Amino acid sequence: MNNALLERLRGFQIPQATPLAPGNFVVARLRGIDFEGMIDSPEFGFTRPFDPRFGKMMVQTASHLLGGDACGRFAFVELVEMSLLLDRGVGARWKDATELHNYLVGLSASKMSLLVEDEALFTCKLYSFTKPDLVTAYFLWRRQEAALASLDRYSTHVLAKDNNAEVVAKLLEGLGALEKEEILRQHGIEYPSLPAWQRTGAAVLLGAEQKVTVETNLPPESEYASYLQRQID
Numbered sequence: 001m002n003n004a005l006l007e008r009l010r011g012f013q014i015p016q017a018t019p020l021a022p023g024n025f026v027v028a029r030l031r032g033i034d035f036e037g038m039i040d041s042p043e044f045g046f047t048r049p050f051d052p053r054f055g056k057m058m059v060q061t062a063s064h065l066l067g068g069d070a071c072g073r074f075a076f077v078e079l080v081e082m083s084l085l086l087d088r089g090v091g092a093r094w095k096d097a098t099e100l101h102n103y104l105v106g107l108s109a110s111k112m113s114l115l116v117e118d119e120a121l122f123t124c125k126l127y128s129f130t131k132p133d134l135v136t137a138y139f140l141w142r143r144q145e146a147a148l149a150s151l152d153r154y155s156t157h158v159l160a161k162d163n164n165a166e167v168v169a170k171l172l173e174g175l176g177a178l179e180k181e182e183i184l185r186q187h188g189i190e191y192p193s194l195p196a197w198q199r200t201g202a203a204v205l206l207g208a209e210q211k212v213t214v215e216t217n218l219p220p221e222s223e224y225a226s227y228l229q230r231q232i233d
Helices: 003-010 035-040 052-064 097-116 132-159 165-172 177-186 196-200 221-232
Strands: 025-032 072-077 081-086 122-129 202-206 212-215
Touching: 003 132, 025 097, 025 132, 052 072, 052 081, 052 097, 052 196, 052 202, 052 212, 072 132, 072 221, 081 132, 097 122, 122 132, 132 165, 132 177, 132 196, 132 221
Parallel strands: none
Antiparallel strands: 025 081, 025 122, 072 081, 072 202, 202 212
8 A cells, every 4th residue: 555545544443432433444453462472471370372262262352342232233353453334324323433443442441351351442543534435545555564464474484483583584575575485485384375364354243134254265356346435335
């Protein structure tokens, strides 16, 4: 994503105590605090570089935010964060951004803490978009970032077995995706064959009769914008 568009998206972030504009598309970005450290800590027994159990915990937490007072209708789940598209009637339920922010942080933290059986906290940023194409651009950005982060995490993990963090950073500096995949191949990992939700994230949808659906095989990036538009409409 180009920097101009990224800056434009940031311009739609909602300041604290701001009333929620009726009819706007509100997106919440919830990021786990030191979740990377939690995954890497032997204390928790998670598998590195990606633990399916932890991934499922994140999906369960996102599902917990769909419907009800949280007003979530669609979520994109990454390794250590999630983005939640809220119902367009969210402004009628919550007085302002501060109240909604605090509720989402508390609800997500309580659910994830129960699943991890330890303290799990989130930060939250709220965005208010006036047009559906901006929502699409936001979720395209998050998918792209999720893909980059996943590949970097796998590459860092295999190289860290024989090198310190400084050397690993230098080895990966300036490398493209195909070069990093080749590094993984040399270490016995066929990256494109790994489960899709580890590489590009997963989606959680709220359908008819408040039924929650989890999608772990998202459409290819060329078709992802169309997929997103169906969730927004």
